[in-house]
Amino acid sequence: MNTSRRTVLAAGAAAGLAATTLTTATGTAAAASRHAPSKRHFGALADGTAVDVWTVANGGTRLKVLSYGGIVHSLELPDRQGNLANVSLGFDNLADYVAKSPYFGGLIGRYGNRIAAGRFTLDGHTYQLPLNDGENSLHGGTQGFDKRMWHIDPFTRGSDTGLVLSRVSPDGEMGYPGTLKVRVTYTLTARGAWRIDYEATTDRPTIVNLTSHTYFNLAGEGSGTIYDHTLELAAGRYTPVDAGLIPTGELSRVAGTPFDFRRAKPIGRDIRAGGEQLVRAKGFDHNWVLDKGITASPGYALTLADPSSGRVMRMHTTEPGLQFYSGNFLDGTLVGSSGRAYRQGDAVALETQHFPDSPNHPAFPSTVLRPGTTYRTSTIHSFTTR
Ligand code: BGC
Secondary structure (H helix, E strand, C coil): CCHHHHHHHHHHHHCCCCCCCCCCCCCEHHHHCCEEEEEEEEEECCCCCEEEEEEEEECCEEEEEECECCCEEEEEEECCCCEEEECECCCCCHHHHHHHCCCCCEEECCECCEEHHHEEEECCEEEECCCCECCEEECCCCCCHHHCECEEEEEEECCEEEEEEEEEECCCHHHCCCCEEEEEEEEECCCCCEEEEEEEEECCCEECECEEECEECCCCCCCCCCCCCEEEECCCEEECECCCCCECCCCEECCCCCCCCCCCEECCCCCCCCCHHHHHHCCCEEEEECCCCCCCCCEEEEEEECCCCCEEEEEEECCCEEEEECCCCCCCCEECCCCCEECCCCCEEEEEECCCCHHHCCCCCCCEECCCCCEEEEEEEEEEEC
């Protein structure tokens, strides 16, 4: 289905007209027309805390979000026939998210990706974070934002609808200095785009690098690998890594290497090319340096497209970096939301961010946040079909 047909469908549904598309188990794009966000009980944590799942729908897109971890539990999008499928990896129960999730759909903080030896120095003080990835600290430590409860307020404003997620991360949480007040807004627009706006303030100098860890498979979660998906990345350089996946500090040119996605190519085309960088990460798991740099409003970063379903996702961001992770560590031991095992390459995470380990690389764009200033970044995922 092309964009115009999708718009017509969504408009038809909004006007209360019957949609004439095929219906699948999860419904049609018309079923995902706008309605006020609603919640239901999803499960309870070991200490009895109740976890809700919120549903937000607009413009043919339907998003389900957990109050635990701000987790994107599902993201349903129409294919070219208008059939909805969940394109994000997840579990059908809370216990699996708590016990074994490799950050499926998680809201990542305080620091997306790795900090070498979990250590950094700021204003002469050295801080030690928990090590949860070999010798390094990954995605905020052993209990990052993806494993915390979030307060959720629904909103509907004009033609937009969505959720405001907030929490206060106490001074010293996971070793990070400063009381960090965080507000993350998930908005679905009338055209079905999913926008994320991150905001944070602190009462002491600190570092912050928030992102979303959705694992995308545009053919539907559990449907096989993403090696046929094409990816175009507006980045002429990337940050090579050492054996622990920590950036070496160099910015290397992608030209003439498997890392060159400046023209759309299938993710699987060069993934077996060998070479130290691909071997270290077991595939792609690197930070690309977006050509646009840091921007005041979201600038173009990438296009991901699945030829079989016709689903296309474009991402725009204010951030300077993009972690492209090709699901290398999925190994068939996790059974996902629709009962199918996830294996290597079954999804791709595309995390907008500042560069990994920036606090230890003064030449990288700074991730320092000081009292009196507000951290603000935005990322937009827009969806069409072709
Ligand atoms: C990292 C990977 C890691 C994955 C999930 C990505 O952001 O770069 O190395 O395995 O998150 O755990």
